[in-house]
Structures are given as structure tokens and as C-alpha cells.
Amino acid sequence: MLRAVKITPKLVVRFAFLPFRKVRNPCLYCPGICIASCPTYLSSGNILLSPIGYARFHDIAREKCLKCWRCVQECPLGYNLPETYSKPVKISLRIVRPGRLILVADEEIDLQLAEHLSESLGTGLAVVKGVAERYNNGSPIEYKTLKKAKRVLSGAELAVACSPEVSHALGIDFLGIHLKDLGIKLNYEGPIHIPCLLKSQREKLLKSLEDAGVRPTFVDEEECIKLSIKENYLYLCPIAKKHGVRTIFDLISY
Incomplete structure (x- = not known):
């Protein structure tokens, strides 16, 4: 039986990018949909310092790419290009101070700040290790260690990150979204x-x-x-x- 297929913009896009799903690195076949969002390309005008260049030259990418994940946000496939630069990193997370609401900080990025905030606001505190490496090198997080970290945090009613890096890596809200829950007022x-x-x-x-x-x-x-x-x-x-x-x-x- 033949059926008519309604051609929609969404369907066209899906078919247009179908070949990309069959290759390991779709960036090699993309004309550069995301480069207008890349800070290093916009500041330099150098195509080598863009996702197009970084996809081909990982040594340059590890040094020059800012690991801001903007290219991933703009990519129709959500391809995590920065995660191809380096080997996976293991993360570990421990609860330093239990609580209904827990602040989560990275050992290298914001631990001292989080310790002060946690003590002052009367919240719990968790410390994660390895997140900083992800945003310095572009390393993917080893899935088993990410799953374990999330399981450790699941006992809290609310877990919020003190830094954008921890928020992005663990998939939890940033502290700034829960100012009311924390009783924080700003002027x-x-x-x-x-x-x-x-x-x-x-x-x-x-x-x-x-x-x-x-x-x-x-x-x-x-x-x-x-x-x-x-x-x-x-x-x-x-x-x-x-x-x-x-x-x-x-x-x-x-």
C-alpha cells in the first residue's frame, strides 16, 4: 500500500542530516553551521580556530578551543565536539555535609567559595573531582562515574551547582536559579x-x-x-x- 508523506520543514531537516548520523565525526561533513557562535573564530576570523578546524586538529583544539560548548548548543545533532579532544575523565563525588539542600562544588573550581556559602546558609555540601579537567581539556565524563555521582546526590531534596561547569557536567541546576530556596536577596x-x-x-x-x-x-x-x-x-x-x-x-x- 502506498501512503502519501507530508513534507514538512522538520522532515526535510531530518533527511538533510541523515548522512551525518552514519559517521563518527559529523563536523567533517558540515559546512560550519555553528561557527558564528564560536568565540575563538569570531575574535580571530581564522577558520582553523573554529569547530571546523578543531574537528580536524585536536592538538590545536585542546590548546585553543575554550570548551564553552556553544558549538554543541548550535549543532542540529547536538554533537559533543569538545568531548573528542581527550580521553574520558573519571569523576568522584562525596558528601562533606549532608542536608535537605546541597551545594555542589568542584575541588579545583569553587570549593573554597562553596564551603563558605554552605556554612553561612546552613546547607549541605558535596565536593566533586574531575569536572575542571572536562572544561580544561574537553574530556567526556566516564558514564559509570557520572551515574554514581548522581546516585549519591539523589538522596538530597535539592542539589544545586555553585559553578556553571558543575551544573553543565552533572545536569543539575545552577545556584542562581534557586536563590529563593536559599533565602538569598540581592541588590x-x-x-x-x-x-x-x-x-x-x-x-x-x-x-x-x-x-x-x-x-x-x-x-x-x-x-x-x-x-x-x-x-x-x-x-x-x-x-x-x-x-x-x-x-x-x-x-x-x-
């Missing part, structure tokens, strides 16, 4: 920066910030903190503190 008016790794949480994040007392005059989600820092912006990344700029954590009163 700030001015431009704010949305980290690359939190773009998928943008709407929830902005609402939470505004409910907590942040009044954004401009929202910058294009610049990457690893390439550009503006002194008058409010940043959500703990690593911004290393650059001496104001972060959301500086506004939290205990």
Missing part, C-alpha cells in the same frame, strides 16, 4: 553576563535573579569570559573572581 542594577554553559537555563535564571532583586540594564550572553572581561558587569562564574571583577557571590549577604 544590583546594571549589566549582567550569562555564562556560555548556562544559556539553556537563561529564562529561569533571569527570572530568579530579578525576583531576588537584580535589575538588569543589559544581558550579555555573547562574550566569553575566557576571552573578554568587563569591569562594570555582574558575573555569575566563580572563576570571574580571579579576574577581580564583581560576581553574584560578592552580593550575597549572610
